[in-house]
Amino acid sequence: MAPVLASLETVGAIEHHSNADSLDLATVLGYTCIVKRDLFSVGDLVVLIQPDTVLPDAPWAATYRAKYNRVKAVRLRNEWSFGIVESVAILGDYAGPRDVGTDVTEVLGVTKYDPPQLDDGTGQRFVTGIRGDVVGRVGLPFNIPKTDEERWQSLPAKRIPIGLPVDITLKIDGQSWTAYVKLLENGEVACGITGRNVEFDLATADNAYTQLDRAYGVLDKLKAYVLKTGKSIALRGESYGGQIQKAKHNPHSSLPRGLALFGVYLIDEKRYAHKGDPFYFVEVARELGLPAVPIVEKDVLLTREHIKLYDEGLDKINGKPFEGVVVKHAKGSFKIINKSYDSKK
Incomplete structure (x- = not known):
């Protein structure tokens, strides 16, 4: 079963960022994410994208992709953001279910981040050796x-x-x-x-x-x-x-x-x-x-x-x-x- 990397959830809490007048801290499930001020309210349906994921080459993801190769912990003006909260508008013309917990990983094209691996000693990353033999x-x-x-x-x-x-x-x-x-x-x-x-x-x-x-x-x-x-x-x-x-x-x-x-x-x-x-x-x-x-x-x-x-x-x-x-x-x-x-x- 493929992991759920992006899902529809509701905003559980909103607090003002302590050091930025234009930002809020939105809590979704257990994740606290930095968002624009007054963009969301408690109870809003949103898209939660989990850490250790790679965003698609899409306009809504362009700013984040320009800075980071994966979704990770980011500290902005002494407040942590872990994960991404986005408006359901990024789903575009998606006509499927919009219940809380709905998996939208494939809809958005979000994938799991795989860190670079050392060569396994065979000369290839996975299953063949340096002589081409199956290992x-x-x-x-x-x-x-x-x-x-x-x-x-x-x-x-x-x-x-x-x-x-x-x-x-x-x-x-x-x-x-x-x-x-x-x-x-x-x-x-x-x-x-x-x-x-x-x-x-x-x-x-x-x-x-x-x-x-x-x-x-x-x-x-x-x-x-x-x-x-x-x-x-x-x-x-x-x-x-x-x-x-x-x-x-x-x-x-x-x-x-x-x-x-x-x-x-x-x-x-x-x-x-x-x-x-x-x-x-x-x-x-x-x-x-x-x-x-x-x-x-x-x-x-x-x-x-x-x-x-x-x-x-x-x-x-x-x-x-x-x-x-x-x-x-x-x-x-x-x-x-x-x-x-x-x-x-």
Whole structure:
């Protein structure tokens, strides 16, 4: 299912910009966006375009496209804007539904931003090697989903566990990495290594993804664990270092290549193991002797102040810039992207 990148929503709140007489702050869902003064009122139907998207080559998007290659956090006169709120007039002659929540991503031509990736070590970006041999295939096996956390701003209030215990983990700015072992009906197992949307051929691919498996012995450890527990598992992790997502503000990009686990997906049950589950990533990483993402705060009762702190109140954790954090609780997880970091990408 394609993600909703642009949708029809209603304005929840309007405030005057504290330092600009011609601007307002419009809150739509959990996103606060800078708009022209008196352009919108509370309750107006508007188009919300989410961050980490690329705008189409259209007149309404021209001003933004001239400055930025994607929709990102922007600070204007000491106020943050995260996302874009536009009038429904940009839909033109669109005659489809105009209910709150209607997906207009394809109508507008908005696409998801994919950051530039380093060569995977094969000489090509995806599935062929330097000799033209096939080293992988697009798509993930056994209906394993792509790794993608929801932003807190997109969640209804009832899905944000205020007052309940959570773990707050560091979000590393790297590349998605997955190792899986699937129990088959004949008693054998299928196993593999994938990126975000490509599975690599273990017999032919010798790249950064498969090299991490060998360096940490992941598949060998995971096979033994799967056979012991009887659970088909996909380990979700972030590969980092070696100039992945190279940027001055990314403290992980200049490190040696490494791996940090952040999730466990139970393939046959089609679900993630959340906080408190015996297969929670912390427990599995410890059992397998594999590195996991740092836990910034453990078993803390979540407050709105926590969200605001990691969203815009901090520039650094332990003296280093950070992309964001992921809040993990008993029923799910969500990400808080740090606006200061995002504005520099």
